Each structure stands twice: as C-alpha cells, then as structure tokens.
Amino acid sequence: xxxxAPTPTTDATCCTPVMGGALSADEAERIARTFKALGDAxxxxxxxxxxxxxxxxxxxxxxxxxxxxxxxxxxxxxxxLVDAGLAEREQRGRWAYFRVVDGALDRAAQALRP
Amino acid sequence: xxxxAPTPTTDATCCTPVMGGALSADEAERIARTFKALGDAxxxxxxxxxxxxxxxxxxxxxxxxxxxxxxxxxxxxxxxLVDAGLAEREQRGRWAYFRVVDGALDRAAQALRP
Numbered sequence: 001x002x003x004x005a006p007t008p009t010t011d012a013t014c015c016t017p018v019m020g021g022a023l024s025a026d027e028a029e030r031i032a033r034t035f036k037a038l039g040d041a042x043x044x045x046x047x048x049x050x051x052x053x054x055x056x057x058x059x060x061x062x063x064x065x066x067x068x069x070x071x072x073x074x075x076x077x078x079x080x081l082v083d084a085g086l087a088e089r090e091q092r093g094r095w096a097y098f099r100v101v102d103g104a105l106d107r108a109a110q111a112l113r114p
Numbered sequence: 115x116x117x118x119a120p121t122p123t124t125d126a127t128c129c130t131p132v133m134g135g136a137l138s139a140d141e142a143e144r145i146a147r148t149f150k151a152l153g154d155a156x157x158x159x160x161x162x163x164x165x166x167x168x169x170x171x172x173x174x175x176x177x178x179x180x181x182x183x184x185x186x187x188x189x190x191x192x193x194x195l196v197d198a199g200l201a202e203r204e205q206r207g208r209w210a211y212f213r214v215v216d217g218a219l220d221r222a223a224q225a226l227r228p
Contacts, residue, residue, distance in 0.1 A: 022180065023162040028155040036153030044142040044149070047226050052136045066136065105226060109219045112161050 023111060034108040037084035042067055043077050047086065050098050057099045137225060148222040151198035156181055157191050161200065164212050171213045 023031070038044060045067050050058045064074050078098055081087040086104050090097045137145070152158060159181050164172045178188050192212055195201040200218050204211045 022166045023159055025155065025159065028158040028162065032153055032155040032158045035149045035158070039146055039150030039153040041139065041142040041146040044146045044226070045137055045139065048137040048142065051226055100226070105223050109223055112158070112165055112214070112219060 027111065031108050031111050034084050034086065034104070037080050037086055038105070040077070042069065043081055046074065046077055047081060047100055050087065051100045057097050059095045059097050061095050063098075141225065145222050145225050148198050148200065148218070151194050151200055152219070154191070156183065157195055160188065160191055161195060161214055164201065165214050171211050174210045174212065177212075 038047075046063055049063055049066055050056070053062075060071060060074060060078065063078075064071050067074065069077075075096070078087060078089065078096075082089050082098075084104075086101055087098050088101055090099075152161075160177055163177055163180055164170070167176075174185060174188060174192065177192075178185050181188065183191075189210070192201060192203065192210075196203050196212075198218075200215055201212050202215055204213075
C-alpha cells in the first residue's frame, strides 16, 4: 500500500495508510481558531441573532437584551467573532453594527472534506 | 427593548430589532459543543486525515504518526470528536477505525443561517 502526495512515506506499519490531502499543522491551527470562536453558546446565539435580523445586520444595542449580557461583554464576544473572520463590524455614529461574513464558516468546514 | 423570539417585537427603541429565527439557549449550547470539539488543531488534523483516507476511514494505528502523538492521546481526541457526533468509531479486532459523520458539521453550520 503506497501513499500519495504530498510526501509519500515508505514505512507504513499496518492497515490503510493515511495520506496526502490532509491539512498542514498551520492550516489546522488557523481553522481551529475559527471553530474555537464558535465553541461558545453566547457567540453562537449572537451570530444566529445577527443572521436572523432584518437585512442580515444588527446593532449592538439590540444584541445585549436577547443574550442577557452587558454591552461590554457582548462587545468582547463580537470582537472574538470579528477577529476570527466570522463577523464584520461597522461603526455608524454611536452604534456598532455587525454582519455575518458570508462563507467564512463554509470555508472552514470545506477544509475538512476530502 | 423587549425581545421575544420567535415573536417579533413592537417596541424596539432603536435601529433594527433582533427577532425570531434565532436559536434558543439550549440549541446554541448544543451547537457550541460541536464547534468546541473542532476548536483544536490536533482534532482538525485528525478529522482531515480521516476524511482524506482511502474509503473515508482510518485506523487509529495510522493516525498517531501524522500528528506526532501517542495512541492514548489520539484516542482521547477521537473520543471527543465521537462524543460531539463528528466522527464514528468501529472496533475491528485489535484496532479502532474512524469515519467522519457526513453532514454533522453542515448541520451545525446550517443553524447559523437565517
């Protein structure tokens, strides 16, 4: 049983070798950061609230009450989602507005397909 | 600002009200658990190795070397992925074999769409 690209090994010890097409450590680290941002129920609720909002965007002023948290706490969660590339932020006067970044989650999920 | 989900509010004080269609706290918790299991670079690499393997399955004996970890450590990571519903395990004689559960990640991602 031989293994394909990118680096063939020659000393597989048993069974079916695991092979190319798999992610590098760096790629895995980057993708894990995206999922880590989603590994929190509050951030999932925030994203789902934004996605379900009219026009696909929400003011931070409307996000605090549904999740029952203070604005600084919601801002902190939103910053993690923005840093992970899952949401984008736009300041309009006093308020920050957020949108879900189309396809960001799909791109991370895609990396786990053969 | 009273937010009711799934009932639209009538007394929004500013901006665009955030409303129904968003996830409940329980649903968000369940989905966050799935993503949390993916928030680790080793587990991402393990899933990608399995997805990229011939026949879409991999023996644990072939997963240890690519990630450079001991079999007990890999088993522990795989258990977390199985518990999160992202992988399934089948014992065949001495070895455990793993497959990625089709659609598990997509179902979690779907919950974040409007």
